Amino acid sequence: MVLDPPLPKPLFARLTVIGIGLIGSSILRAALGRRLAEEVVAYDRAPEVRTRAEALGLADRVAASPTEAVAGADLIVLCVPVGAMGAAAEQIGPAVAADAIVSDVGSVKASVARALAAHIPGHAHIIPAHPVAGTEYSGPDAGFATLFKNRWCILTPPEGVNPAALERLEDFWAALGANVEVMTAERHDLVLAITSHVPHLIAYNIVGTAADLETVTQSEVIKYSAGGFRDFTRIAASDPTMWRDIFLNNREAVIEVLGRFTEDLIALQRAIRWEQGDALFDLFTRTRAIRRSIIEQGQETAAPDFGRAHD
């Protein structure tokens, strides 16, 4: 996959990315590669990450402090874990320019919207965003410019958002290669609970269950992991901090969907115990239709990748 050529004219005067991990460094690479801002500035609270970002040439300038980073920026994107969003917003708040767009890339949106609203001054435009893309790797070296290509990016603007600001952010994400969608933060959090958060929690859980079995050795689990288990472990290697924050910040929706999942699973277990083969067969047949729809709608790739992009 290749990045499109640079834009004839940058979309922003100064883009600032706070947090230089997988997503932040991918935005930086793409923004530099396509020259989406006249100046691209980066900041990370870890000094060694800042040093690494400079060595990798991830920005026109790596700032030494959050306030220095966001000063004069007309687009600020917070790429920190969801749980660190409030603290980051508090740090940059006083330095955010009038009419700047303040956005983020968190996987949960209602709690992030609240955290930003508490600290970002009213003269800026808060528009939370979530690019549905990632890999199981993290850090400034893990990013790549085409991470967002043909992936969805969901924007969750608050009511009464400035339409011009929204359009500029939509253009930014489209320039990163994403398909942009707009919905409320609450709807986003519910849709992602079922399509991403609960699947990840289940994967973490089955890997934990397997590790704790006394009757089957860990070496056996690993040896025969190709039978299905292995692909759950790929998810279960995702960044622990990021995922802890997602579950803590999307509590209600995750617990609601988990409750239904467990209810359904116990019904399945009962069907197995009572040898109700027809109930099993019916479910296994019904789920085929959903699979078919995903293929028909072009959401399938050659390789299953749990939402991870391939470069």
Place this chain on the structure above:
Amino acid sequence: MVLDPPLPKPLFARLTVIGIGLIGSSILRAALGRRLAEEVVAYDRAPEVRTRAEALGLADRVAASPTEAVAGADLIVLCVPVGAMGAAAEQIGPAVAADAIVSDVGSVKASVARALAAHIPGHAHIIPAHPVAGTEYSGPDAGFATLFKNRWCILTPPEGVNPAALERLEDFWAALGANVEVMTAERHDLVLAITSHVPHLIAYNIVGTAADLETVTQSEVIKYSAGGFRDFTRIAASDPTMWRDIFLNNREAVIEVLGRFTEDLIALQRAIRWEQGDALFDLFTRTRAIRRSIIEQGQETAAPDFGRAHD
């Protein structure tokens, strides 16, 4: 991936494969390609599958009845769903030659061993087997000769098995490209419950739960399926008959592992509800170690594939 060249001398005089689906047709293709038997015979109870097998040239001879198929065979491999194993064994029983090896490819072993023992005459050698390989496709067109290459094949011989017969079957699977392992049927069923059966059940279940949510439309689930959900649907498109039979025939081990899984999941849900971030973080960190072991032991492939081989 390519198939190794034909053997200098076939291992068997006559190989008979009963059931020409994904696994059966893959064995046939590999056995013909490497000439593992002087004569390769196939049978399927569905007339249209027999016709298709002839058209595809999957065997030296497609037999018209199960008894005709197994007559004179020194290796018989039953490739029918686990639940059909008893009926198939009953049909071929009277025609099985002395010293013939009777094996299968079922994903459950203790119940299959019982089904075979009930119908196969004592003058034959019963050695159940399970190649841990497959795709989500089924039928005679779905198979391919390299399906078993570098995959595990687990043999579960009964106590007192004829050592020469066991060695011949080991050689057969090694010639198909598999890494052969020997264990008891009971151990196999427990190991596979955690590494394959329960992961599949969970995948079927989450797809069903998503389909039943009234608050999120099916089109939204499909649209954002790349966030993790999509790869569960791949599993949930596997053959319904085969999987129904697996769960019904490995009831005890599946229910045991499921019970632990649910217990662990409810503890996780409670940690989310009570915002116990450390408990979540600890699990998410611990599961990384297992992932690392899988990579270190070379059980990882570039693409996650839920145990499905890539041709």
